[in-house]
Amino acid sequence: MKKFLYLAILGIVTWSCGGGGDDPAPVPPAANNAPTTPTTIYPENNDLCIDNTVNFQWNASTDADGDAISYVVEVSENSSFSPLSQTKTTSATSVSISLEKGVAFYWRVRAKDSEDSSGNSSANQFYTEGDGISNHVPFAPVLVSPELNGTIQTATTTLEWTATDLDTEDTLTFDVYFGTDANPTTKVGDNITATTFDVTTPTAPNYYWKVVAKDGNGGQTVGQVWNFKVD
Structure with a gap:
């Protein structure tokens, strides 16, 4: 009987010390750090690029993990970058693009490693010089307010x-x-010189608007359609 008890106790001790529990939890991989956001060098904002083959330049990004970095350059005729005119990916800090x-x-x-991307740099607007051009069309108007897709709670x-023109002597009109159509065709302001316009927003839940910038010398640029909601 004593021998039986001894063997039983020895078996319990062996089982408790020898395993049978869960395997250790695997160590999760370290989180990846995205590269820092690059800053633009050239073209600067409102630059006039004499050559339409433009050498885009920016400062190098860094990566806390030491990962290899590449850069994605996007060029568009619209400040919303939709659609894109050109996009290039390079490991250098410059790239030439013909426009x-x-x-x-x-x-x-923007910069990216194998897993993540940084935020986009600030967007610069520039103009490619044409053959024999003496007048430049205005840049597309830029939204200030109301916020795109935002909500207002007033009846007006x-x-x-804002809008700019490389020909600083030009006086812009708008x-x-x-209206309530997604492509507004009702002109409510004609040849105004201000960059603000008051509208009434009584009942419809969604309103759409756009601005056409004109330089007085035959150049004009149609802005994108913006919208807001009324609560």
Whole structure:
């Protein structure tokens, strides 16, 4: 009997010390750090690029993990970058892209490693010189307020935008289109010189608007359609 008890106790001790529990939890892989956001060098904002083959340049990003970094350059005729005119990926901090002459463009750059991307750099607008051009069309108007897809709670609101022109001697005027159609065709402001316009927003839940910038010398640029909601 004593021998039986001894063997039973020895078996329990062996089982408790020898295993039978869960395996250790695997160590999760370290989180990846995205590269820092690059800063643009050239073209600067509102630059006039004489050559339509533009050498885009930016400062190098860093990566806390020491990962290899590449850069994505995006060029568009719209400040919303939709659609894109050109996109290039490179491991260098510059890239040359041939663009159409006599056109206002916007560009930005972001850095990426094998897993993540940084945020986009600030967007710069620039103009490619055309053959024999003496007048440059204005840059597309830029939204100030109301916020895109934002919500207002008043029966009236002030539309506000900014616009620039490489020909600094030009005086810009604006046509404002506003309504409930997704592509507004009703002109509510004609040849105004201000960059604000008051509208009434009584009942419809969604309003759409756009601005056409004109330089007085035959050049004009149609802005993108913006929208806001009324609560």
